[in-house]
Amino acid sequence: MTVTAGLDVGSSTLKIAIWDGDAQEGEVLTTHAERLRRRDVKAVIPGAYQAALASAGLGEDDVEYIATTGEGDLVEFRRGHFYSMTAHARGGVHLVPEARAVLDVGALHGKAIKMDGRGKVLTYRMTSQCASGSGQFVENISRYLGVALDEVGPLSRSADDPETCSNICAVLAETDVINMVSRGISIPNILKGIHLSMAGRLVKLLKASRSDGIVVMTGGLAQDDGLVAAISEIVQDQELPFEVRPHPQSIHAGAIGAAIFGAFRHEVLAARTARA
Amino acid sequence: MSRVADIVTTCEELYEDLEFSACRAWKEEAPGRHAIGYLPMWVPREIIHAAGMLPVGILGGGDKLEIIRGDAFFQSYICHLPRSVIELVLKGNLDFLDGCLFPSICDIVRNLSGMWQLLRPDTYVRYVDVPQNFEPDRGGRFFRTELRKLIDDLGGIAGRPVTDDALKHSIELYDENRRLIRELYDRRSAVPWLVPTSEVYLVQRAGMVLPVEAHNDLVREYLAAAEMDDRPERDNSRVVVSGAFCEQPPLDLIRTLERAGCYVVDDDFMLVNRWFAQDVARPGDPVDALVTAFLEQGIANPARYEPHAGTKGQDLIECVRRRDADGIIFAAPSFCDPALLERPMLQKAVEAAGIPSTAFKYSENTGQLQPIREQAGTFSDSVKLWSSV
Amino acid sequence: MTAPSVHKEPSMARQKEMISQHFKKLTTAHESGKKVVYTFVPGNLTELMLSFDCLPVHPEINALQSGMRKKSAGYIAEAERHGHSEDVCTYVKCDIGMLKKGNIGPTGEHIPPPDLLLLSYTGCFTFMKWFELLREEYDCPVAMLHVPYQGDGEITDDMREYVIRQLREDVIPKFEEVTGQAFDIDRLKDLLASSARAEDDLVTVLESAKHRPSPIDAYFGGVYYIGPIFTAFRGTREAEAYYRELREEVQERMRVGAGPITPEGPLEKERFRLVVEGPPNWTHFREFWRMFHEEGAVVVASTYTKVGGVYDRGFRHDPDRPFETLAEYCLGCYTNLNLPTRTDMISKYVEDYSADGFLINSIKSCNSFSAGQLLILREVEERTGIPGAFVETDLVDPRYFSASNVKNRLESYFQMLAQKQVQAS
Amino acid sequence: MRGVIGIDLGSTTTKAIVLDEDGRVLGRGITNSRSNYDVACAVARNEALIDSRFNLFRSRAAFESVAAGARDGIMQRLELGFRREQYSGQLDDLQAACTEHLTGPRFSKVRDAAQGVLESSFATLRSETRALFSETGARRSNFFRDLAGSRLLEIMEPCCRERSVPFDLMMGLYDKSIIGVENHVPEVTFESNVMCAMGDALEGGSLDDIRSAALRAQLEDVARETLTEACVVGTGYGRARLPFPRENIRSEILCHGLGAHAMFPETRTVLDIGGQDTKAIQVDADGIVESFQMNDRCAAGCGRYLGYIADEMNMGVQDLGPMALRAKTPVKINSTCTVFAGAELRDRLAIGQRREDILGGLHRAMILRAMSLLARSGGIRDEFTFTGGVANNEAAVKALECLVQENYGERHLNISPDSIYTGALGAALFARRHAEGEKEVA
Ligand SMILES: Nc1ncnc2c1ncn2[C@@H]1O[C@H](COP(=O)(O)OP(=O)(O)O)[C@@H](O)[C@H]1O
Ligand SMILES: Nc1ncnc2c1ncn2[C@@H]1O[C@H](COP(=O)(O)OP(=O)(O)O)[C@@H](O)[C@H]1O
């Protein structure tokens, strides 16, 4: 058995997973998340890593391979690096073994990744350079509306007459939202409108990547059940051949995937050393 | 510094020099010299050369040029290239040009020829309309008169007619250039760690501003030097880049692809260097040689009508096979209609052939390379992690 | 180019009827043995097609109709789902999307697949890609007519000859092959003669806008006036009758000093006379028009009404030179003119039609029109001393029509023109 | 006293200007645009009327007779005192709203602890009030949200740790409560607050009792004077939602043109950078707009962009400029996408670039976008006036000066400290014309 760590350095959150097992099977010993916004990322990482180790009851020497994903360059003590879609695909399959695609929605980008049963990436699509409708955007809007992030989902689900938000630009959309409030549109209807427009974009990615079957949603926005519901609605309306499912550990999918691939590389390297 | 590093530094200096000092210097070396600019894709550089002039490739402004007035001429949904060209025109960086040729590539370049006419009435402007009908007595006949007109015009500017002999000589020089560039591409495909794409790119770019004779020497030298270098081979994937034939990605983007684990083993940068897969020179009238080469051997690209159904993408697939590539990266400039309209047809074809691909858009001043790195990296990860499984 | 019953003039009803007849014929084309030819508006060879008894289908017109009937968003989404980029011309995507969804045309009837794709590609490279894309969908022959661009602002003998040779050696043989009919030059001449008669009337109608108040709106109204002559009907008796009737209606309005009829009713007071460059937006056509109507703005000349032929600068189809005339027609369409020529033309419109202002409606989709418009704006302002306005919309992608944005600009512009008028008086 | 009012309902801030019958500026008011446009208007207008009364008072004979050296001190203390009273009232409202929201189910587990956090945080905040509104107090902005909000959160964070209350929860509570407080028009009257403040204002001065009494009387008089509004004209992003008739609404382009002309009659080119749009306007010698350009459907490079950056760096917008001015070698920034701004900033900080240099680059990038709009509208003619909120930013101004010099040569650049009011001033001038027009009719 190998103990490995995966660190997913996102643009808003740092996620850490500790894995105990090999490249095929094993278990996640612990996961840890830490906000990065407005903090000195390089300073946060070591502390967070220590915290994760502590909660798994491990010491630094117990970990045999440290893999990163996301902005891995910021982790000076890493051994290897995997690109985020690689990691999310593997992590996604670990969380929901029957999934054949991942929808990863984080603070800035949305990605649809089609994969096989082993977590091998087949195709993918990513949102473009323009940050229209990202996690950051939901965060800003929710602050503006005075709604806590974990209230966003439930509120959105209580909408009765969602107001469509057509603006492609997140900034202008923010003003649109202000405009809506001033027109007396209720907060649930505004949130749902935003969720629907984001969901439309994300579903488009899924379609473009030709995903089908079970799609596991990963990244921070998997926790937003309003968005998940909006995606499901669109999927149903358009009778699309997939079903999107979040998982309680979704936000950690990247870190988990990186840790598992870390185990794989560790084995490869160990075998190489043994041969030598 | 190694020989290769020297050559590459020289090329990089030429690449970054938006003042085109090398071209200006060439003009000043002798009185009465002329320089003629041309936009990406293909123009008959042989004719410019035969007129004793320097053909200068205008490939945009790259990511170092600040666009101040250029944006005043183009809406946000138009690709980036024309605004940097206009910026260069208005800043005077192109004032050494005595004329400019606009290849028939898309509506943007086409309209840019008219804008140039209005903004630089002092210069010679020619829209090089190439035939989309490849029958010798229709397209060929038309093209011959077009080329003859260009020959007459340039002869007029030079103050002496362009002779057939001169043209023949120029064609030979450019044939040599094309051979060398082909060799460069072959070497890169064989040993991509010794001949990295960022260098191949820069060496090609130098050909946009150097006289062909000098460029031939440069490519030869680079080829020899690169073989001598000792650089480690990496566990990278092999990809073909398609769609970047006009507006150029920033050099950092090309480097990002390499850093993310992709060896580019073929591409469509600067097609003007590789438009013809064989020599153009043949006995007889040199204009006929150009016309025939154009009708019969022009490289498949989105600006060229494909007269036969069912053949879209075949060249690309063939290229992947020949280069033993793992897949294709479709990289097109944002808002580039020719590349983006072509893409679905190509994707369909390569998918049918079982070739994996990925796609993204860029502009010449793309600063956000992170999404591109992620996509290219994931592509190479999947080759690296799964090739043995 | 029909829209929901906009004006009540008899000519309007006649046009509607013509179009509905045409689609009926299309639906039954294959039973009646007629061949269906897909082709484009700019540089269309309608007379040639009709001389072979072919029925034309114009994908752009279908796309714009889809835009007007609010179907385009779905079609575009469908095309994007098939891998088309957000960045490219939405006419193409709308057409491909419609095709993927069963090719149901504007009248709700199924449009038959083409027997021939006639790619006469004038003034825009997208056309070429468009038919390459369609060729992937349909297994049918393509006749390609490459029309060179007027890069130097003139039609040279070589260009004309190149087009004529292609007509004779590529296009006509393809038609003969597809239809099984022999080419009949006398029929072509007859059709061309009829075209010229209708063209005379059309020019009279367009030039009526020089009158004050203008009896027509040469942009919003204009798109209806050009409908028959730009599409399936040029060269037919119906078209001749339509234009005769239209001319009489317009002349009558002019006689009584009436303004144009708009969907919001007749324009009571002409406050601003405008020249407009660029195609209209189809998804919000009426809303857009209303913004002009509300301010008393009438368009007296537009370039969009010249995409299928620049008749007011003197061109007429000429039955005595059938091939030359077809070649010159193709070469002379508006978007095949170079930028300096377009600039001259707009400046001249501003003067000839005594315009108070000019507006560029810049279309995201259409690089052929849009690239360089900002220079045109500058040049025309300089030459005429009249300020121009600039708005950005799209043809059929509703995502790119921001009503508040457009209205903001138009309002500001009209208020500015009003201030100038006050100052002048 | 009769006056006219112009209101500019911007996407970020709402500004109002009162003109007296001679067309002189009587008072200015500004507030942040919030989700309730009616409230934003009402608040801006109240603020402008309050300012008008201060100015009226200033011009009263009794005040003029005070020794010149003492006047400014008195006025400053008077206004500060007034603001302090106003602020205290708003703090009470905010605390009440927070306390009320505390009853929600989200707080069931931590209610008592949270109550404790609130009480101690507000107590700290209150204890700082005097210092904040002293002559030397550092106020990040004049909006209640900015003044109280960021400080409250700063105070709350350690407090939450001590009492084991999740900070996010309290942040949410604050977000919710501040919206409520912002969205009703505070019921303060000029009179009640100003008379309290007068005591303080006079204390520091060396005035005898008779003079003091005279001033008090004058102030009371000014406070009671009725101000009639002959006409109100609205403009700005939100103008379509203003509670005015259509003929009292003008496009912001015209208002900016006219406003800039009124401030600097030789102006021929105007650049306005507001919260989410940038406008380049050419005007003639009479302030009539000749041509204009606005940014298209992308909000990159506008004021809001700076807002995001400031937020990301945990600074006030007004501190960005000074920091950017300290740039040694500004980095080159290509993307001015407002949403990506934060990410780009983090990336660059992570690779070790200096904050000053990044900010320097950001400001240049922002002005570069404006330059292209200017070029599109017809270039930069003499004189050139820079207006809108971003004109308050020194680094933006410097970048502009530098780029203008490089590209157009010598141009006289006008910037008024009141440039943010340009649109409102234009609207007020239109209101004046309108009112005069009516008089003629009547
Ligand atoms: N319950 C929730 N509802 C909505 N958004 C959430 C929720 N929880 C987290 N997020 C969002 O998820 C994002 C972080 O997701 P993550 O995948 O970690 O992104 P990144 O990797 O870019 O940092 C943040 O933008 C945050 O706002
Ligand atoms: N004191 C200041 N220092 C620096 N920037 C400021 C200052 N005040 C306002 N701003 C900037 O001005 C912008 C608002 O400008 P404003 O003209 O009021 O916009 P709008 O009219 O769209 O509401 C803010 O986003 C901010 O960036």
Ligand code: SF4
């Ligand atoms: S439209 Fe909005 S989100 Fe997109 S680039 Fe512009 S500012 Fe950014």
Ligand code: SF4
């Ligand atoms: S990048 Fe594409 S659209 Fe732009 S000029 Fe080149 S070919 Fe035309």
Ligand code: SF4
């Ligand atoms: S680009 Fe313009 S001319 Fe070309 S097909 Fe599209 S709308 Fe038509």
